Amino acid sequence: MTRPRLLLNAFTMNTATHVSYGTWRRDDTRQTEFHTLDPWLELVAILERGTFDSVFFADVVGLYDDYDGGWDTHVTEGLQIPNHDPAALVSALAAATEHLGIVITSSVLQDHPFSFARKISTLDHLSGGRIGWNIVTSALRNSARNFGLSDRLAHDSRYEWAEEYAEVVYKLWEGSWDDGALVRDRERGIHADPARVHKINHHSPRYSVEGPHLSAPSPQRTPVLFQAGTSAAGRAFAARHAEGVFISQGSPEAAREVIEHTRGLAAAAGRARGDIKFFQGLTVIVGSSEYEARRKAADLDSSFSETGLLAHRSGSIGIDFGGLPTDTPIGDLADQVQGTRSAIEGLIRAAGGRTDVTIADFVRHKQQATRIVGTPEQIADELERWQDAGVDGINLQYLVTPGSFAEFADHVVPVLRARGLAQHEYSPGTLRRKLTGADNILPDTHPARAWHGAFTPAPVAP
Ligand SMILES: Cc1cc2nc3c(=O)[nH]c(=O)nc-3n(C[C@H](O)[C@H](O)[C@H](O)COP(=O)(O)O)c2cc1C
Structure with missing residues (x-):
């Protein structure tokens, strides 16, 4: 059987502790240098050497919601505080790379859609069309309070907000400027043709935006759209909008269910099933022998912080596990979750539907279920299992950085290449073209494209 290649995405964050708890204390990681440019330049060079598709x-x-009654643990653990703005960083990374896709997360809460659309267009121009946007709705209570709300919105209302936000930015990216509006005609002295640049006059409950978009269309117009929620509302949103979905499922079988279901919803929404690429979050520990890989895993585990993990999970779910006995059942709490619902749902699924799962199960599950330890060949075998479940690519999480990425690029990628599972060199073009083999811009079946030409006045009859 000829397999398609696996898409390779590197998962990181502009902070000391992303999802690798406690390892910032080690000598073989550059997590504490995240506020400087150099470790990022080293990282992206490694990723291009390994022909990774993108960095996310x-x-x-x-802040994450309280743990043990407060947020001291977050500060002590470096748990996403301090945390710097990725949008500012990636401009420098675009200049240092030629092919790597660059995906930034931005919440509908944090940036007005008008200024966000302009920022993304600017980055897409500067990078030659290599920008992606991970659309998030901010599940954290403190983030809502940082932006003037008294509390986070209820789970499903956040997705309604994201729908409204997406409509505004789509109008700006796709509709405000017609193709060919930027003429740059030196002889006639016409930089852009006013007949082909339009105001959007958007009015909805949260936003009134007159337009026009202040940036001319970038190579992709709309950046490649990613999403990462797998609740019912999250899947429905992904089915309409996402071109890439980051999943973090506990087994290939669980991944298959999410993927099949979401692809079905996409088809029902008039898109092709293959229009969405699914990236499974995985951690990989590579050794030249299985023994060596296990020894490395044990060494990495010796710096693991269980407190860090629990604070992160409590804080994203919105239920404080601090001070609770580790045999406390948590499955029945799923319906009360207003934060990240899929975390507990995933645990229940992994336990075969049992709802008597405990905090201890949660810790074990998070550490083990998505971790592959072995030789490059064993890792490639495991990746094939995920691929057989419908996964298009992986979202590689580090334990140490850039070490985890370098080991993958230098030891696993060659095996994947030999099996036809990784590219030997980059194909030309924008991130969208590289990922899909199709066009630089979205297909007409995507809702964003409904706005293309929508503001162009109908031709006047002669
Ligand atoms: C792999 C992965 C990465 C995520 N990255 C972010 C992020 O950077 N910022 C954020 O606010 N939420 C992030 N989330 C949370 C999702 O955007 C979403 O809010 C969460 O999964 C809950 O959605 P759900 O309740 O629909 O499952 C991530 C989730 C996953 C699975």
């Missing part, structure tokens, strides 16, 4: 920056705009 997670982001939050507030």
Whole structure:
């Protein structure tokens, strides 16, 4: 059987502790240097050497919800505080790379859609069309309070907000400027043709935006759209909008269910099933022998912080596990979750539907279920299992950075290449073209494209 290649995405964040708890204390990681440019330049050079498709920056705009009654643990653990703005960083990374896709997370809460659309267009121009946007709705209570709200919105209302936000930015990216509006005609003295640049006059409950978009269309117009929620509302949103979905499922079988279901919803929404690429979050520990890989895993585990993990999970779910006995059942709490619902749902699924899962199960599950330890060949075998479940690519999480990425690029990628599972060199073009083999811009079946030409006045009859 000829397999398609696996898409390779590197998962990181502009902070000391992303999802690798406690390892910032080690000598073999550059996590504590995140505020400087050099470790990032080293990282992107490694990723291009390994022909990774993209690097994806997670982001939050507030503290995780309380752990053990407060947020001291977050500060002590470096748990996404301090946390710097990825959008500012990636401009420098675009200049240092030629092919790597660069995906930034931005919440509908943090940036007005008018200024966000302009920022993304600017980055897409500067990078030659290599920008992606991970659309998030900010599940954290503190992020809502940082932006003038008294509390986070209820789970499903956040997705309604994202729908409204997406409509505004789509109008700006796709509709405000017609193709060919930027003429740059030196002889006639016409930089852009006013007949082909339009105001959008958007009015909705949260936003009134007159337009026009202040940036001319970038190579992709709309950046490649990613999303990462797998609740019912999250899947429905992904089915309409996402071109890439970051999943973090506990097994290939669980991944298959999410993927099949979401692809079905996409088809029902008039898109092709293959229009969405699914990236499974995985951690990989590579050794030249299985023994060596296990020894490395044990060494990495010796710096693991369980407190860091629990604070992160409590804080994103919105239920304080601090001080609770580790045999406390948590499955029944799923319906009360107003934060990240899929975390507990995933645990229940992994336990075969049992709802008596405990905090201890949660810790074990998070550490083990998505981790592959072995030789490059064993890792490639495991990746094939995920691929057989419908996964298009992986979202590689580090334990140490850039070490985890370098080991993958230098030891696993060659095996993947030999099996036809990784590219030997980059194909030309924008991130969208590289990922899909199709066009630089979205297909007409995507809702954003409904706005293309929508503001162009109908021709006047002679
Ligand atoms: C792999 C992955 C990465 C995520 N990255 C972010 C992020 O950077 N910022 C953020 O606010 N939420 C992030 N999330 C949370 C999702 O955007 C979403 O809010 C969450 O999964 C809950 O959605 P759900 O309740 O629909 O499952 C991420 C989730 C996953 C699975």
